[in-house]
Amino acid sequence: MFNKAQIQQITQKLREELGADRVFTQVFHRLVYSRDWSPRDAKEAYLPDIVVRPFSIEEASKMVKICNEFHIPIVPYAGGTGMSGASVPIYGGISVDMKGFDEVKEVDEKNMTVTCGAGITILRLNEILAEYGLWFPHDPESKPASTVGSAVACNNDGTFAIKYGRTPDFLLNAVVVTGTGQILRIGHRKALVSSTGLKLLPLFIGSEGTLGLVCETTLRIYPLPKTRQVAGILFKSINEAMKALQRLLQAGLSVESAHINCGRRLNFYTHSFRLKHNRDPDIPEWADAVLFISFNGDEDVVNFSKNYALKVTKELSGEQLKEEAMVESWWNSKHTGSFIPFRQKWPDSQREKKFGAADLGLPVGRIEEGYKRYLEIAEKNGLEILGMCVYNEKANCISPSISFAVWVDDKDPESVQGWWNYIKEMSYMAVDLEGTMSTYWGDGQFRVGYNRYEHGESLDTMMQIKKIFDPNNIMNPGKKFDLKELEKIDFKIEKKPE
Ligand SMILES: Cc1cc2nc3c(=O)[nH]c(=O)nc-3n(C[C@H](O)[C@H](O)[C@H](O)COP(=O)(O)OP(=O)(O)OC[C@H]3O[C@@H](n4cnc5c(N)ncnc54)[C@H](O)[C@@H]3O)c2cc1C
Known part of the structure; x- marks a missing residue:
């Protein structure tokens, strides 16, 4: 160009x-x-x-x-x-x-906020906060490398969202540089809520760099939990595991994290167990789903919560996973900073083939249907099925963000093509099931062109909003919005190379 x-x-x-x-x-x-x-x-x-x-x-x-x-x-x-x-x-x-942009400018212990550069990694931010006994409970697996700014730009999922929520719940204020170079302070300073003005901050959440640069953020923080208990509970089906989690929340337990894996995805934990211990883990044959769960807080409360959860889930035909090493493996893969992406959980992966996941948001009542369709769509596109994990991403409620994973052989162009067809078909399926195409990836490069299926005419309004922040379409062109569509609304844009 x-x-x-x-x-x-x-x-x-x-x-x-x-x-x-x-x-x-x-x-x-x-x-x-x-x-x-x-x-x-x-x-x-x-x-x-x-x-x-x-x-x-x-x-x-x-x-x-x-x-x-x-x-x-x-x-x-x-x-x-x-x-x-x-x-x-x-x-x-x-x-x-x-x-x-990696500076921590202020740790405000009185108001429980931190103000930091958006380029700091989430791991580093938490290392600094730990010195104050504080914690930013957003916790993507990728935290050794991924940053606060991209957690905003992608509206990331985190392990602890079922207790603390995610970006919209943490982000109080940001300093952004728009696509014209204008510096804007957006948000509500250190106040937790606001009803004044129009809300510009949420526009930047999930904007994937298409409106401007997020340079500085003020985030809500929490005390570091004193203790924590983690457990795995086996169920006959995803549906039973979901019902059990619903029951735990209804009972009034404060659940810190809750991930539900289907039987196939459970196999990856058993696979890594086998490689490490040279034997099969003790898992009953009927088990076709596992709920990994954790509680944090004061020791007595945490112990009570775990025991109560085990009692309630037992009444609902759940059985505690006895192999502590598997629970630990889940915990390490999700939370500990020592985690080397994927190797620990799936030690022989990433060298021969790559992990790929459609990240759909489905209503609770459509998950089983979504699972069936996932198996069909993956198979149709010639992809090896890795399994499904249901994350929960809103505080204190069942709020599915679902990773439907497959293996992709990036040395085989057919497999790569199959993968992108798979993402497209899965995205359409999510909308058909009254859900959303993405819960943490965003549109990126690959959903451009068919994300209109989800947004309809609203996509035109979104493009008009982009035009306000980035009239020359220089901010991350070709992502989220189709260049040809932007041209139609009179954007001044460079022609893309053939
Ligand atoms: C092993 C592994 C585990 C993962 N686990 C999780 C998980 O648990 N939860 C989850 O949600 N995701 C997860 N992801 C996906 C990924 O880590 C997230 O999407 C993350 O936000 C990307 O962060 P990054 O810093 O690497 O951003 P990049 O990949 O560099 O950028 C991502 C997007 O953000 C934009 N961007 C980055 N910084 C800024 C900024 N300051 N201002 C404006 N735009 C910006 C970029 O332009 C791009 O559009 C995982 C990925 C891997 C590889």
């Missing part, structure tokens, strides 16, 4: 304004930003033309203004652990490395 002379000109301008140590053009630098974790052909990579790493909001703003002059795309990049290609510079341009 941009020729060599233009890139040189833009580079020079960026270096003049920001300093040479903020702007990189060598291939080995650019290569780092050419892929994320989305399954794609092993040989496929999109190099940005330039990499910029700003360290202050003012620098970010200057950079965006320069990019507007040249109409060059800006693609925010943080940990690169996204699953939807959202941080991949598919039209070249500038990858902005957001990890320069």
Whole structure:
């Protein structure tokens, strides 16, 4: 899209304004930003033309203004652990490395908030908060690499959401640089609720870098839990496990985390157990679902909660998983920072094939139907089925965010194609079942073109909103919104390369 002379000109301008140590053009630098974790052909990579790493909001703003002059795309990049290609510079341009924004500016113990740069990893933020006995209870598995800013940009799922909620519940305030370079403070400072003005903060939650850069955030924090108890409970079916969880919430228990895995997904824990212990785990044959659950708080309350949960679930035909090593394996995979993604849980994965998951939101009553359709759709597209896990993502209620996983062989173009067909069909299925296409991936690169099936005419309104923040469509073009559709509403945009 941009020729060599233009890139040189833009580079020079960026270096003049920001300093040479903020702007990189060598291939080995650019290569780092050419892929994320989305399954794609092993040989496929999109190099940005330039990499910029700003360290202050003012620098970010200057950079965006320069990019507007040249109409060059800006693609925010943080940990690169996204699953939807959202941080991949598919039209070249500038990858902005957001990890320069890693400062913790204030830990406000009185008001229980932290103000930090959006590029800090979630793991690092929690290491710092732990020194104060505090905790940011958003806890994606990817936390050693993924950042606070992308938790906002992708509206991530977290292990502890059934107790603490997720991004909309934590994010109180943000400083953003819009697609025009304007610096805006949005939100309600340290207040937990507000009914004034129009709410701009939620627009940035899940915006995937298409409206602007999230540079600073103020987040709600909590005391570090004193104790915790974790358990696994086996059931005959997903449905029974869901009913049992519903019953625990009705009973008044404060559940810290609750993940329900189908029998196939349970196999991955048994598989890793076998590799480690050289024997089969003690699991009854009838078990076709497992509820992993945890409680935190004061010791007496936690002990009571776990025992009460075991008693209630037993009455509902649940049986406690006796193999402590499997419960530990689940816990390590979900929570401990020492977790090496996937290797620990599935030690032989990722080398031969890649984990891929459709991340659907379905109403509780449609989960079984969704499961059946998932098996059919995966099989039809020639993908090996890995199983389903139901996460719960709203405080104190059953709130399914479902990972329907498959293996993808990224060395086989047919398998990669099958994977993208699978995602498309699963997305349509979610909408047909009165749900949503995505609960933590977002639209990214791959749902563009068919996400209208979910949003209908609302997608046009969303594009109008984008136009307010990013009139030249330089913010992450080709993500969330189809370029041709944007052209129709008179966006000034560069033509995409053939
Ligand atoms: C092993 C593994 C485990 C995972 N576990 C979970 C999980 O438990 N829960 C979950 O929800 N997800 C999970 N994910 C998915 C992924 O980690 C999340 O989507 C995460 O938000 C991506 O963060 P990142 O910092 O790597 O962002 P990137 O992949 O670099 O970027 C993701 C998107 O955010 C945008 N972006 C990043 N920073 C900013 C910013 N400051 N301002 C504006 N836009 C920005 C990018 O442009 C892109 O659109 C997992 C992924 C892996 C590989």
